[in-house]
Amino acid sequence: MNLSVLDEQKFHYCCQLLVQQSQQLKDGWCWETVTSSDEGYLKKIIVRTVVIGSRLMWNHESSRTSSSFHQKQEDQMCETENLNAEADGDDEDDGLCTFSESRSLVLQYEYHIVYSYSYSTPVLYFRAFSLEGRSVSLEDMWRSVHPSLRLSLQKNRLSTISLQEHPLLGQPFFMLHPCRTEEFMRPVLQDQLRPMNYVLVWLSVVGPLVGLDVPLKYSTQLHLPG
Numbered sequence: 001m002n003l004s005v006l007d008e009q010k011f012h013y014c015c016q017l018l019v020q021q022s023q024q025l026k027d028g029w030c031w032e033t034v035t036s037s038d039e040g041y042l043k044k045i046i047v048r049t050v051v052i053g054s055r056l057m058w059n060h061e062s063s064r065t066s067s068s069f070h071q072k073q074e075d076q077m078c079e080t081e082n083l084n085a086e087a088d089g090d091d092e093d094d095g096l097c098t099f100s101e102s103r104s105l106v107l108q109y110e111y112h113i114v115y116s117y118s119y120s121t122p123v124l125y126f127r128a129f130s131l132e133g134r135s136v137s138l139e140d141m142w143r144s145v146h147p148s149l150r151l152s153l154q155k156n157r158l159s160t161i162s163l164q165e166h167p168l169l170g171q172p173f174f175m176l177h178p179c180r181t182e183e184f185m186r187p188v189l190q191d192q193l194r195p196m197n198y199v200l201v202w203l204s205v206v207g208p209l210v211g212l213d214v215p216l217k218y219s220t221q222l223h224l225p226g
């Protein structure tokens with residue numbers, strides 16, 4: 001079985017194996033079938049504490065509403081400049097941005113793995129809620145990502161986080177864009193002497209970017225049976 005290209009049948013096979021492994025490890029993955037449809041997706045719900053990083057409060061309305069990667073990079077530069085100014089004892093206010101305090105939140109995350117017919121790859125959809133049921137904004141989702149991973153996300157379009165409609169549920173979800181998934185998966189899979197579980201290998205790469213860790217015990221089950 002050539003898993004360097006993932007068709008729908010192979011996707012379902014890989015998902016079936018992942019669910020079986022998850023049940024053995026008590027890791028929480030299950031398969032959800034869409035009502036009145038043959039389609040479905042992998043689903044996992046976890047509760048974890050996250051630290052929402054310092055917010056950059058911009059004085060210009062256009063800056064507050066921008067969500068492009070260029071704006072995010074400018075935010076990083078602004079943060080660095082402010083820290084340097086504080087270290088130098090410079091109290092001058094440049095009128096660009098200030099900080100609000102970081103805060104810890106207990107959130108319930110819901111992750112879905114859905115097959116993309118357009119890209120022939122799995123796609124990770126996710127959303128998060130506070131324990132009171134308040135949904136997390138895209139801004140706070142970005143700020144919940146660890147700073148070192150956040151910089152990687154900003155530099156790599158493979159991992160762009162955006163707010164999209166879930167293709168099977170029609171509800172708003174965050175999504176990791178799949179445009180370069182095949183590009184980074186092909187060399188990983190083709191270098192193997194034995195076929196590997198595409199979905200599990202892919203998940204081990206993209207999951208940690210958005211707080212979804214894959215237990216090391218899965219590493220003994222990366223290869224397909226046979």
